[in-house]
Amino acid sequence: MAKHAAGKQAGAEARAICETHLRNRGVALADxxxxxxxxxxxxxxxxxxxxxxxxxxxxxxxxxxxxxxLTGIALDELAExxxxxxxxxxxxxxxxxxxxxxxxxxxxxxxxxxxxGFTNFGYLDKVKPGVVGGVDRGGHADGRCNTFLDDxxxxxxxxxxxxxxxRHRDTLGEAAWMGPGTPVRHVDATSRAGPx
Amino acid sequence: MAKHAAGKQAGAEARAICETHLRNRGVALADxxxxxxxxxxxxxxxxxxxxxxxxxxxxxxxxxxxxxxLTGIALDELAExxxxxxxxxxxxxxxxxxxxxxxxxxxxxxxxxxxxGFTNFGYLDKVKPGVVGGVDRGGHADGRCNTFLDDxxxxxxxxxxxxxxxRHRDTLGEAAWMGPGTPVRHVDATSRAGPx
Amino acid sequence: MAKHAAGKQAGAEARAICETHLRNRGVALADxxxxxxxxxxxxxxxxxxxxxxxxxxxxxxxxxxxxxxLTGIALDELAExxxxxxxxxxxxxxxxxxxxxxxxxxxxxxxxxxxxGFTNFGYLDKVKPGVVGGVDRGGHADGRCNTFLDDxxxxxxxxxxxxxxxRHRDTLGEAAWMGPGTPVRHVDATSRAGPx
Amino acid sequence: MAKHAAGKQAGAEARAICETHLRNRGVALADxxxxxxxxxxxxxxxxxxxxxxxxxxxxxxxxxxxxxxLTGIALDELAExxxxxxxxxxxxxxxxxxxxxxxxxxxxxxxxxxxxGFTNFGYLDKVKPGVVGGVDRGGHADGRCNTFLDDxxxxxxxxxxxxxxxRHRDTLGEAAWMGPGTPVRHVDATSRAGPx
Numbered sequence: 001m002a003k004h005a006a007g008k009q010a011g012a013e014a015r016a017i018c019e020t021h022l023r024n025r026g027v028a029l030a031d032x033x034x035x036x037x038x039x040x041x042x043x044x045x046x047x048x049x050x051x052x053x054x055x056x057x058x059x060x061x062x063x064x065x066x067x068x069x070l071t072g073i074a075l076d077e078l079a080e081x082x083x084x085x086x087x088x089x090x091x092x093x094x095x096x097x098x099x100x101x102x103x104x105x106x107x108x109x110x111x112x113x114x115x116x117g118f119t120n121f122g123y124l125d126k127v128k129p130g131v132v133g134g135v136d137r138g139g140h141a142d143g144r145c146n147t148f149l150d151d152x153x154x155x156x157x158x159x160x161x162x163x164x165x166x167r168h169r170d171t172l173g174e175a176a177w178m179g180p181g182t183p184v185r186h187v188d189a190t191s192r193a194g195p196x
Numbered sequence: 197m198a199k200h201a202a203g204k205q206a207g208a209e210a211r212a213i214c215e216t217h218l219r220n221r222g223v224a225l226a227d228x229x230x231x232x233x234x235x236x237x238x239x240x241x242x243x244x245x246x247x248x249x250x251x252x253x254x255x256x257x258x259x260x261x262x263x264x265x266l267t268g269i270a271l272d273e274l275a276e277x278x279x280x281x282x283x284x285x286x287x288x289x290x291x292x293x294x295x296x297x298x299x300x301x302x303x304x305x306x307x308x309x310x311x312x313g314f315t316n317f318g319y320l321d322k323v324k325p326g327v328v329g330g331v332d333r334g335g336h337a338d339g340r341c342n343t344f345l346d347d348x349x350x351x352x353x354x355x356x357x358x359x360x361x362x363r364h365r366d367t368l369g370e371a372a373w374m375g376p377g378t379p380v381r382h383v384d385a386t387s388r389a390g391p392x
Numbered sequence: 393m394a395k396h397a398a399g400k401q402a403g404a405e406a407r408a409i410c411e412t413h414l415r416n417r418g419v420a421l422a423d424x425x426x427x428x429x430x431x432x433x434x435x436x437x438x439x440x441x442x443x444x445x446x447x448x449x450x451x452x453x454x455x456x457x458x459x460x461x462l463t464g465i466a467l468d469e470l471a472e473x474x475x476x477x478x479x480x481x482x483x484x485x486x487x488x489x490x491x492x493x494x495x496x497x498x499x500x501x502x503x504x505x506x507x508x509g510f511t512n513f514g515y516l517d518k519v520k521p522g523v524v525g526g527v528d529r530g531g532h533a534d535g536r537c538n539t540f541l542d543d544x545x546x547x548x549x550x551x552x553x554x555x556x557x558x559r560h561r562d563t564l565g566e567a568a569w570m571g572p573g574t575p576v577r578h579v580d581a582t583s584r585a586g587p588x
Numbered sequence: 589m590a591k592h593a594a595g596k597q598a599g600a601e602a603r604a605i606c607e608t609h610l611r612n613r614g615v616a617l618a619d620x621x622x623x624x625x626x627x628x629x630x631x632x633x634x635x636x637x638x639x640x641x642x643x644x645x646x647x648x649x650x651x652x653x654x655x656x657x658l659t660g661i662a663l664d665e666l667a668e669x670x671x672x673x674x675x676x677x678x679x680x681x682x683x684x685x686x687x688x689x690x691x692x693x694x695x696x697x698x699x700x701x702x703x704x705g706f707t708n709f710g711y712l713d714k715v716k717p718g719v720v721g722g723v724d725r726g727g728h729a730d731g732r733c734n735t736f737l738d739d740x741x742x743x744x745x746x747x748x749x750x751x752x753x754x755r756h757r758d759t760l761g762e763a764a765w766m767g768p769g770t771p772v773r774h775v776d777a778t779s780r781a782g783p784x
């Protein structure tokens with residue numbers, strides 16, 4: 001259908017722009033996919049890196065995700081070049097933990113796949129595993145600023161994990177999760193820490 | 197693909213549950229589609245009721261939308277039967293404008309299609325056109341409570357309008373909106389009041 | 393108490409920075425207060441411009457509000473100078489209605505006083521009365537960009553209106569709103585369109 | 589001033605209602621204060637349990653926080669009594685990780701003190717330390733349901749931690765955090781993991 005094809009093409013362009021901007025800042029989509037796999041592998045039997053990468057790409061194909069990424073990365077780069085006005089420049093440069101606008105942009109990404117992603121986002125932002133930690137530390141090197149970037153990629157990972165959780169449920173069907181014959185304790189134990 | 201088909205089926209079930217619950221509360225999907233058409237017809241040439249209905253149905257097929265709807269409608273019905281504890285019962289029954297939780301559930305629906313839907317949601321909730329106003333007034337009749345329902349359907353309409361705005365843009369392509377040859381003034385005038 | 397005094401001083405500094413930046417973009421706090429009065433005067437007997445101005449000032453004294461304002465205004469000014477990278481530059485310059493990040497920053501302001509402010513925000517952003525419309529139109533003049541500013545000031549007005557609604561309720565007491573002797577119909581009629 | 593006193597009284601009543609409902613569900617405010625202390629003690633020299641308790645109480649005095657708590661606890665209790673309609677009853681009873689509405693209510697609490705609280709909320713919801721874990725496990729006992737409660741108390745703790753971070757900054761002054769003479773590396777290291 002024409003409409004569907006047009007949507008696919010617009011999404012592919014958004015994804016390509018995001019991928020380029022992320023690569024320029026040292027982030028490969030495969031790094032993000034690896035974190036998605038780490039978060040979800042215990043809860044989705046047979047999940048592999050390819051499916052995680054596909055989910056990351058689907059998130060980046062969303063217009064609002066792309067806009068949040070481009071805006072945040074632009075602010076990081078403007079801060080590096082000293083091109084923001086004060087006092088905003090100092091706030092962004094020093095990654096002031098009370099700034100809050102980096103989280104605001106990140107949450108707009110997480111929201112796209114529903115509130116279940118907030119838990120994973122918060123966890124990634126606190127513990128900073130893998131590429132999230134690398135980006136955070138890299139932002140404190142001489143002349144570098146990743147104030148927005150670490151939050152934004154944590155949000156993309158959390159959104160991609162939520163997307164997989166929703167799809168996996170669709171495939172299994174509700175019965176497999178909550179049917180009367182299901183050992184509830186077990187389902188809860190697995191699922192709790194899982195998608196959310 | 198199996199995964200895609202499973203997602204379609206899960207969505208169809210969610211939509212059917214929502215449709216039933218809305219019908220039981222006096223809301224037809226066609227009423228919602230009519231409001232979507234009213235909001236978007238000036239900005240999407242050739243938009244018709246059928247496309248608006250399809251968009252409403254797509255919104256209701258999302259798991260988180262369905263959960264928000266079922267939770268809000270349950271609270272309205274529990275309030276009608278006096279089955280909530282005080283002081284919550286009085287707050288919900290009187291549609292206390294400082295309650296806030298009705299808006300919180302509504303916003304979780306709007307969020308699914310991005311922040312551009314918030315403007316339409318606020319407008320619908322303030323002006324209360326069509327079925328939104330009917331549901332609001334109906335909630336003040338003897339023994340009736342629609343504290344959540346009017347906000348929830350305004351959110352579904354706003355989300356469906358956002359979805360159409362995004363898809364229409366995809367079809368037109370960015371060039372038609374923002375290309376260097378586009379008469380910017382005109383595009384802005386049209387688009388501003390449009391999707392958002 | 394030392395802590396309280398320190399908080400007051402930090403707030404006063406944030407407010408002063410916001411006031412300066414808004415004035416530089418042609419927005420006076422009195423213009424914002426006037427819109428707050430217009431929104432709330434029907435619901436708060438005796439409300440005057442001075443109380444509305446005080447509420448606007450209190451909103452601007454919040455750190456996160458100040459950060460959202462400074463970030464959005466910086467992006468508008470960078471767009472005017474052509475100092476953002478493409479495709480972000482075109483998106484911001486043309487106030488693309490599907491951009492969404494202007495609403496995202498605005499919502500972070502509204503949130504500070506709870507979800508009841510979302511309705512007023514959406515209404516202001518759609519109808520664009522007073523200074524909100526002036527700023528929006530001014531942003532389409534040659535070389536000017538107010539993509540963020542119109543949403544941000546609508547959010548400040550909505551937040552200030554919510555703050556007044558909460559405080560007015562505190563003064564009246566719950567009884568005056570929802571007590572068993574209250575004519576419920578009347579309270580609902582008044583309150584509905586009121587704060588939210 | 590009359591208005592200030594009225595606000596204080598309304599807040600005290602909201603707090604007392606919350607405290608009672610939490611105690612009925614086995615949660616003491618001191619348990620929440622302990623988690624706040626655990627989160628913030630490394631970043632706020634001299635922080636003690638009394639200040640954390642005061643911050644928890646201030647969060648519970650907010651009307652929207654109180655409304656979110658009462659609504660979520662009511663839904664948990666209705667689920668325990670089988671008084672919700674299906675399929676909502678099964679979803680809430682089994683703490684379905686894709687439900688999402690428990691997180692939606694929790695986020696409305698976190699929002700009150702700005703987006704910096706989201707990281708701590710996500711962390712608490714994932715790792716489930718102290719009383720958050722106790723409540724979560726208790727919700728899986730026979731006939732018990734804490735689907736909302738564990739998220740809600742994690743949100744109260746995260747909000748109280750954000751409030752302390754903001755106040756501590758006010759007292760120290762911006763200079764101590766970001767002044768030109770400040771060893772930036774150290775400030776960043778401390779602050780990063782801190783409030784947010």
